[in-house]
Amino acid sequence: MIFKKKIDIGKGKELLSRYRISDVHTHILPGIDDGSKDTEESVRLLTALSEQGIDTVVATPHYYPTEKSPDSFLTLRDNAWELLSEKLTESLPRVKLGAEVLYFRGxxxxxxxxxxxxxxxxxxxxxMPSDLWSEYILREIFDIQRSRGIDVVMAHIERYMQKQPSSLFNQLLTGGVKMQINASSLTGKQGKKLAKMLSDGMIHFIGSDCHNMTTRAPDMASAAATVAAYAGEEVFAMLSKSCGVYFG
Ligand SMILES: [Fe+2]
Known part of the structure; x- marks a missing residue:
């Protein structure tokens, strides 16, 4: 018989709030990508995150290099932010602007x-690309880190792990690349394994990657409760440190 750990969502909220864990991957800006469709939905997403104990949210709309120049993307992002910021209240999480940038050659x-x-x-x-990563891709990742002094956080790393040799992750971690997983993956079949990776310091951030309030709603509290059940509260101190170092 398989014994499942009891998941206490209230505990998850309390830990997210106590350790001031940020949601580093969201699509809460209105009308810019396949995330929130309008400001009302954006406010609902932020309200849900606030109720889950999150006080800082990074808005990371998709940046696809073949679709837009950085200038036009940033103009659209500023416009979306202007619309949303008019609707924000004190009780909602603070928002930092970012992007989820799709890797491309060059x-x-x-x-x-x-x-x-x-x-x-x-x-x-x-x-990252969903197929096997070449040596060239790895060289570019390290170039971004070393030549540009940019800290790379790989989005929803659990999506790519199976397709890459395990030695590659050690190589990336040794090179200082940070890893993010989606909250929804923690509450799924991979939860126990991912919680262990968090406690081993192989994953540094959790993001909701929320897009809407129906099919891809934020569920940070359940994810946090799963981490607490499988890996203990110490992991939150590590996550808090990552969030503090990178997102202030
Ligand atoms: Fe995303």
Missing amino acids: ISRMESLERLCVQGTKTLLLE
């Missing part, structure tokens, strides 16, 4: 890369 030489980092930081949320 990204390490992209002039505007720093402008796509999380506001006030040199931290870049990077979405």
Whole structure:
């Protein structure tokens, strides 16, 4: 018989709030990508995150290099932010602007890369290709880190792990690359394994990657409760440190 751990969502909320864990991956800006469709939905998403104990949210709309120039993306992002900021209240989480940037060949030489980092930081949320990563790709990741001084955070790393050799992750971690997983993966079948990776320091951030209030709603509290059940509260001190170092 398989015994499942009891998941206490109230405990999850309390830990997120006590350790001031940020949600580092969200699509809460209205009308810019496949996330929130309008300001009302954005406010509902932020309200849900606030109720789950989150006080800082990084807005990371998709940046697809083949679709837009950085300038036009940033103009659209500023417009979306202007619309949303008029609706924000004291009780909602503070929002920092960022982007979820899709890797492309030549990204390490992209002039505007720093402008796509999380506001006030040199931290870049990077979405990786879903197939096997070549040596060239790895070299570019390390170039971004070393030549540009940008800290790479790989988005929802659990999506790619199976397809890459395990030695590659050690190589990336040794090179200082940080890893983010989605809250929804923690509450799924991989939960126990991912919680162990968090406690082993192989994963540094949790993000809701929320897009809407129906099919991809934020569920940070359940994720936090799962981490607490499988890996203990000590993990939150580590997550808190990552959030503090990278997102202030
Ligand atoms: Fe995303």
